[in-house]
Amino acid sequence: MANIKVLVAKPGLDGHDRGAKVVARALRDAGFEVIYTGIRLTPEQIAEAALQDDVNVVALSLLSGAHNTLFPKVVELLKEKGMTDVLVIGGGVIPDADIPGLKAAGIAEVFTPGTPTSKVVDFINANVK
């Protein structure tokens, strides 16, 4: 598939974006078109950006522990905007115990610390609609 567009986004108030930026750059180097939102966005702002830029993938990064609230909210808002075929993935400091719940809420995969960026690239290639 040509021109996979990825929105890398940081919901909530967490400013740790080393991971988000490294992943964004690795995805760009892997040939995807990448937009990075910067930090401190509301779920509404992220869903709106995804709609405006007509992306295929939304990659959320959060290290503050607010993922159980904010990740599902982004998925919900994307659905409301009719973006049902967007692949939503997440990463950050996320305990294993939270992952099943996030997946049930529509996060396709959760990448935790230590994941090689190549694994994210492969996952997107295999699962993007």
Added chain:
Amino acid sequence: MANETLKAGFDAYMAKADAASAKFPERAHLEPNRLYTPLDIEGFDYEKDLGFPGEYPFTRGVQPTMYRGKFWTMRMYAGFSTAEESNKRYRYLLANGGSGLSCAFDLPTQIGYDSTDPMAEGEVGKVGVAIDSLADMEILFDQIALDKVSTSMTINAPASVLLCMYIAVAKKQGVPSDALRGTIQNDILKEYAARGTYIFPPKPSMRLITNIFEYCAKYVPKWNTISISGYHIREAGSTASQEIAFTIADGIAYVEAAIKAGMDVDAFAGRLSFFWNAHNNVLEEVAKFRASRRVWAKVMKERFGAKKAKSMMLRVHTQTAGSMLTAQQPNNNIVRVALQTAAAVMGGTQSLHTNSKDEALALPTTESVTIALRTQQIVAYESGLADTIDPLGGSYYVEALTNKIEKEAWDYIEKIDELGGAPEAIAKGYIQKEIQDSAYKWQMDIEAGRRIIVGVNKFTQEEEPPKNLLRVDGSVGKLQADKIAKVKATRDNAAVAAKLAALKAACADEHVNLVPLILEAVEAYATEGEICGVMREVFGEYKAHTAL
């Protein structure tokens, strides 16, 4: 002559070793030389380059006695959930030999939002304690005598508000402000560059910082008014040299701002403090600490004409590197933290936080925090590393590395000067880009196997998901909302409105020091969100520009 003989001997050794090393390609690419000799520190001048501890240029340490006087302050960064929960943790740490407090605030508190603000959704009490008004602060320090303990607060954009709350709590305990000891981080420049909890644009932010310098010089003279932080720059991915260079460049900007506001350099510089990261490469870290003291001493003496020795001393708090903790095989982190602690101690830190083994996964449990604190105690009492001052001084390698890091730092400082100083360099995205490039290189080195992280890209094993992680109850937001409602129902709301109006008017006049007005609003139980709210109305908010 002696050097010529040495050089000949060295060349002969290198020829032999080069031939032999053809068999060991795996370790050939490392950056340091294979061996260091006096040839690597030619021109080394003990008195000029090192001097004695407590004397310019402070390479060997800032106090004459260092740990032969007293150990560093063992200061564990803690805070989560409500003020009640965090107060319990603080009292536990003090009861177990912790020698100072270090408060972690949640993100809404750090960004000037009340827990009930829509922007705070999901974040209340997560990465630190939620503080909405003086009422929370009273609970946070309940049964902790503020004239006995020193307290560090990781708070930046709203540093003035939290400092005023601390002063107000002390007053209620009968402790005058001139008896208070502690630190506020108050370092906005690195928030723009690396950490992200900014509120206002640079100009009013710098004003608030100089207002605090001025206020504390008069009323809170034992308080460290800023902790100029390289820690987060390093966590964002910088190298050791970049960490100290960008931070000292920020320090230069704060000193310039205070001098421009009419202050005498020696009136405030002695209360400036720094914050370094203790990373994995032990000897590089030791050299970094030593180099940073030398650079700052020269900056203060030569650039700013400081006269007092205290103004030239780089006093530093240190935290072990959070980003080096692995989620894989978390027990290995205990060993990493012990080595990082060794580096910070041999580097001569004034205080230290050690991370807990489970922090790549969640906030630490009481058990893992205890191991982290015990790690410091073992290094202090058992290892011998604290028995003599600057134990690595004179090592060919460490002296050469100290010189190299110093040189790299000066090159960056010069470049930043050319760009117009740190605020300009940040506005242009230069510092952020340098950090990002280093972070990306680090990750790619790991993925290519050029850099080994045990348990992550080598010596991996299947493991069970860890148990017993600390979880912050989702009900904290509700608890805080109830507390805010109670405060608003019991305070004198007309008085609050008057104090906020006075503060707002003062914000518009740049010649007024805002701290006394903030203190009055705090004492009337205005919430943090209300106080920051009126400042937001006048000052506006910072908008970051982000580039990859």
